[in-house]
Amino acid sequence: MRQWAAREGFGLCGIAAAEALSDITWFHEWVALGYAGEMGYLTDHRAELRRDPRALLSSAKSIVCVGMFYNSAQPHTAEVLGGDGRGWISRYAWGDDYHTVIRERLERVAAQMRTEWGDFDYRICVDTAPLLERSLGRLAGLGWIGKNTCLINQQKGSWFFLGEMLTSLPLAPDVPAADRCGTCRRCIDACPTDAIVPRPDGGWTIDSRRCISYLTIEKRGPVPEKRGPVPDFVMQKTALVTRKTGPVPDIGVGTHVFGCDICQDVCPWNRRAGTDCDEAFEAREGMVGPDLEMLAKVTEEEFRTMFRNSPVVRTKYRGFLRNVAVAMGNAGLERFRPALERLARWEDPVVAEAAKWALGRIGEPVKLALGVSG
Ligand code: SF4
Ligand code: SF4
Numbered sequence: 001m002r003q004w005a006a007r008e009g010f011g012l013c014g015i016a017a018a019e020a021l022s023d024i025t026w027f028h029e030w031v032a033l034g035y036a037g038e039m040g041y042l043t044d045h046r047a048e049l050r051r052d053p054r055a056l057l058s059s060a061k062s063i064v065c066v067g068m069f070y071n072s073a074q075p076h077t078a079e080v081l082g083g084d085g086r087g088w089i090s091r092y093a094w095g096d097d098y099h100t101v102i103r104e105r106l107e108r109v110a111a112q113m114r115t116e117w118g119d120f121d122y123r124i125c126v127d128t129a130p131l132l133e134r135s136l137g138r139l140a141g142l143g144w145i146g147k148n149t150c151l152i153n154q155q156k157g158s159w160f161f162l163g164e165m166l167t168s169l170p171l172a173p174d175v176p177a178a179d180r181c182g183t184c185r186r187c188i189d190a191c192p193t194d195a196i197v198p199r200p201d202g203g204w205t206i207d208s209r210r211c212i213s214y215l216t217i218e219k220r221g222p223v224p225e226k227r228g229p230v231p232d233f234v235m236q237k238t239a240l241v242t243r244k245t246g247p248v249p250d251i252g253v254g255t256h257v258f259g260c261d262i263c264q265d266v267c268p269w270n271r272r273a274g275t276d277c278d279e280a281f282e283a284r285e286g287m288v289g290p291d292l293e294m295l296a297k298v299t300e301e302e303f304r305t306m307f308r309n310s311p312v313v314r315t316k317y318r319g320f321l322r323n324v325a326v327a328m329g330n331a332g333l334e335r336f337r338p339a340l341e342r343l344a345r346w347e348d349p350v351v352a353e354a355a356k357w358a359l360g361r362i363g364e365p366v367k368l369a370l371g372v373s374g
Helices: 002-007 024-033 098-117 133-139 188-189 212-218 229-241 292-296 301-308 311-331 334-344 349-359
Strands: 012-017 062-072 121-127 159-167 196-198 204-206 256-258
Touching: 002 012, 002 098, 012 133, 062 098, 062 121, 062 133, 121 349, 133 159, 212 256, 212 311, 256 311, 292 311, 292 334, 301 311, 311 334, 311 349, 334 349
Parallel strands: none
Antiparallel strands: 012 062, 062 159, 121 159, 196 204
């Protein structure tokens, strides 16, 4: 089965038993602390369904957990962002939408299994069902959950997508991976918004409300904390040195348009992992550090064409323009004024509000004293 999975492009494959997950206790605490923000799909009645995967497939005995790599041979945040008006789209969104790709490939693995082994029940999940995917991935030996909350594989790092096949087949479970973060705290120190916060039990977690990924992808309406560090003096240092000695005095999304990669960019396990990317996730043209002025001119039709079958459509056109406007404000470049004036007249109040805010920032890029040393 692992060979069939590998043939479909799954570089990682492991088995977890389909049984109640102890991580559910912490998940409920995390929700109670408000760290899920406005992500209703995490906090509503579906939260409890995450306790036991058998809530999704009552006959499930095992869960096949797979990982597909998307670490293309392209630069990382700090190598691209430099205060010259480029924005950032998260690496995972440079190619095709992983939900579709992984589901199709897992279906093919299931078909192969049925051909070889006969009929069985199964259900495929790719970030689409209430499942503690990273907990299952850890139990299946794919990696450990790092302080940045990503699943990290010792050999391959964390640039991989997860998928699961719940199955009625009684497959032998793998051994969970050991935690190898040790005393490292690079992601914590590098996070520009201090979104990686201590857990009551001594570990670390993410307060989504402060996380750029949440603010640019999940958050609807106005971005509450627009101010943000300008890349040229923060990004490069955080990536290279990652030793911030003072508090971040403000939080904000910087020039991020869709998501944020910083806490993965700085992780030493990713640095030694090397590149490995399924062709479906290779960067489409214009995705790596696009010019913000160019993005501000994209029409709704162009948006649909440019991001067809891409995760970026999740923001919808209005959310995309809102993010572009905020990023332009944080870049503070005079050349953005005409584009922002146009967006300030946009009929959508969220876009117009963001653009008006951004116009007030022109000429005043945020200068933060981060106390970065080294
Ligand atoms: S994705 Fe960015 S903002 Fe969110 S925790 Fe990681 S570094 Fe911080
Ligand atoms: S940067 Fe360090 S602490 Fe953060 S996830 Fe990677 S190894 Fe763990």
